Amino acid sequence: MDKPKNTLTSGLLADNTVLSACMVISPVIMCGDTLQNAFALIYAFSAITFLSVMLSSFVPRSLPYTVRIIIYAVIASAVYIPVKLLAQEFYPESIERIGIYYPLIAVNSLIVHQTEVRFFRMKRLNMAGSLIFYILGFDAVMLITGFVRELLAYGTINGSMADMDFLISGLSKPFGGFIFLGLFCGIYRKIRSAAVRQKNEAGSEANVPD
Amino acid sequence: MFLINDIIALLVSNLILTQALGTSTLFIAAGSRKKLIGTAAVITVFTTSGSAAAYFINSLLGSRYSDLTLLFYTIAIGILYVGLLTLLYYISRNAFEKYRKYIHVSAYNCAVMGTLFTIEQNASLSAEAFTLKSYLLSGFEAGIGFVIAALILAAAFGKLNSSKVPSSFRGFPAMLVYLGIISMAVYSLR
Numbered sequence: 001m002d003k004p005k006n007t008l009t010s011g012l013l014a015d016n017t018v019l020s021a022c023m024v025i026s027p028v029i030m031c032g033d034t035l036q037n038a039f040a041l042i043y044a045f046s047a048i049t050f051l052s053v054m055l056s057s058f059v060p061r062s063l064p065y066t067v068r069i070i071i072y073a074v075i076a077s078a079v080y081i082p083v084k085l086l087a088q089e090f091y092p093e094s095i096e097r098i099g100i101y102y103p104l105i106a107v108n109s110l111i112v113h114q115t116e117v118r119f120f121r122m123k124r125l126n127m128a129g130s131l132i133f134y135i136l137g138f139d140a141v142m143l144i145t146g147f148v149r150e151l152l153a154y155g156t157i158n159g160s161m162a163d164m165d166f167l168i169s170g171l172s173k174p175f176g177g178f179i180f181l182g183l184f185c186g187i188y189r190k191i192r193s194a195a196v197r198q199k200n201e202a203g204s205e206a207n208v209p210d
Numbered sequence: 211m212f213l214i215n216d217i218i219a220l221l222v223s224n225l226i227l228t229q230a231l232g233t234s235t236l237f238i239a240a241g242s243r244k245k246l247i248g249t250a251a252v253i254t255v256f257t258t259s260g261s262a263a264a265y266f267i268n269s270l271l272g273s274r275y276s277d278l279t280l281l282f283y284t285i286a287i288g289i290l291y292v293g294l295l296t297l298l299y300y301i302s303r304n305a306f307e308k309y310r311k312y313i314h315v316s317a318y319n320c321a322v323m324g325t326l327f328t329i330e331q332n333a334s335l336s337a338e339a340f341t342l343k344s345y346l347l348s349g350f351e352a353g354i355g356f357v358i359a360a361l362i363l364a365a366a367f368g369k370l371n372s373s374k375v376p377s378s379f380r381g382f383p384a385m386l387v388y389l390g391i392i393s394m395a396v397y398s399l400r
Contacts, residue, residue: 022234022382026320029230066295066314070288073318077284081277100327103280104320109234112318174230175397178390186376186383193378 008126011118011134018141018181019188023109027101028145029177035158038146040087040094042139044105047083049138052076052111053119053131061120073112080106110134141184149180218399225325225352226359227389227396232321236356237385240363248312250360252294254353256316257325259290261349264326265342268333283326284318291317325352362392 017023024045031037056072063071080103087095087102095102110118118134119127150156153172155164170176225231232253239249263286271278294313299306316322329348333340339348363385369375370384379387 022237025233025386026230026324029233066292069314069318070284070291073284073288074281077281080280084277100324100331103327104231104323106280107284107318107320107323109319113314170394173394173397174228175390175393177230178386178393182379182383182386182388182390185386186379189383190378 008129009133011130012137012140013192015134016137016141016188017110017134018138019185021110021114023114024105024138025181027098027105028142029181030174031098031101032142032145032149032177033153033172034150034156035143035146036094037097038142040091040098041101041105042142043091044083044087044098044102045108045138045142046135047086048076048079048106049108049111049135050131051079051083052106053115054128055079056111056115057120057124057127068116069112072115073107076106076111077103110138145177145180145184149176220351220355220358221396222399223351224355224359224396225321225328226356227393229324229328231324231328232319232356233386233389235315235319235321236360236363236389237382238315239356239360240367240385243364245312246357246360246364248309249316250353250357252309252312252316253321253356254350255294256287256290256322257353257356258346258349260287260322260326261329261345261352262342263287263290264330264349265340265345268330268340273334279327279330280323283323287317287322321352321356325349328352359389363389 011017015021018025018028027041027045031041052072052075055075059068059071059075061068084095084102119131122130147157149171150158151162151164152168153170153176155162155167168176171180221227226233226236235249235253239246239253260283264283267279267282267286271282291313295306295310298309298313325348329339329345329352332348333345338344366388367385370388371381373380375384
């Protein structure tokens with residue numbers, strides 16, 4: 001019973017889009033310096049990825065690989081239009097702040113290249129569930145990155161002043177994004193391996209005969 | 211002296227080190243000399259020919275239909291993608307089998323799409339940049355920038371993936387921190 005559950009939720013931690021699979025990292029590095037940017041990117045990524053992958057799952061598998069990839073990218077680019085128009089209605093300032101990274105979300109590897117490997121081998125309901133966890137995995141990384149970088153770089157939390165004694169302004173810059181994401185990824189791996197080791201030790205202790 | 215100035219100019223306008231475009235593809239390219247040459251060549255072809263297509267799309271759409279830009283860019287890259295695969299297939303079946311994976315990896319990624327949008331953004335700020343020549347040059351420059359960033363990463367790739375690096379930071383995290391330090395150096399040149 002454990003195996004399907006792991007497969008469904010693995011996108012959240014074990015196979016996280018950003019930290020494990022090294023995908024969609026440009027928007028996290030460049031735009032993940034404030035919570036406001038993080039919210040705007042979360043909205044765009046979640047809406048575009050979910051709708052695009054679900055619609056792409058109806059593309060016949062009998063078509064050649066290259067044609068399928070182009071169709072997935074075209075579907076994502078078409079989904080991007082209403083998502084952007086809605087964002088202009090609700091978060092008009094976010095579009096300007098995020099700039100070119102907004103359209104780039106539509107051609108992310110999760111939609112274009114990884115759909116066939118990760119999602120299209122599942123039944124549609126399972127695929128939708130798994131996809132939601134992959135999206136949540138990205139959202140969590142984006143939120144944590146936006147929160148920490150905004151706090152340390154600007155001394156604010158979602159635009160409100162926080163009582164910070166020191167600031168690291170470099171964290172708001174692209175190089176700060178690279179270094180922060182590298183450290184975040186290393187810490188995530190360390191915690192994961194410690195958790196796995198602890199789980200294995202607990203398992204082996206339980207198997208020791210009296 | 212001119213060469214040094216040119217190298218500094220290329221570094222400062224490097225889309226990977228200044229805008230993190232195509233970082234994931236860079237990690238693939240830096241793995242070996244063969245991958246570096248294959249990926250960098252295909253990326254340069256896509257950014258250069260894609261920027262020419264972008265020029266015509268931007269001229270056609272104007273600012274009124276800018277929401278459709280991504281859709282048209284995607285279709286244009288799709289045509290180039292099929293065209294490049296077909297061309298390679300007819301030139302040499304052996305080369306097709308060897309190099310088609312680089313075309314698949316390079317067609318739709320942030321390095322190519324990001325280049326097209328950056329060129330469009332620069333052209334919207336300055337009328338002088340809105341020429342076919344300027345688009346082509348910027349696209350080619352972006353491809354060369356990718357090669358430079360890949361060479362910089364390839365120089366340290368072995369060490370960043372060696373057993374001397376703590377296992378949690380080995381590979382991807384160490385490469386990100388390394389690129390961050392290089393990016394910081396490039397930032398100071400601006």
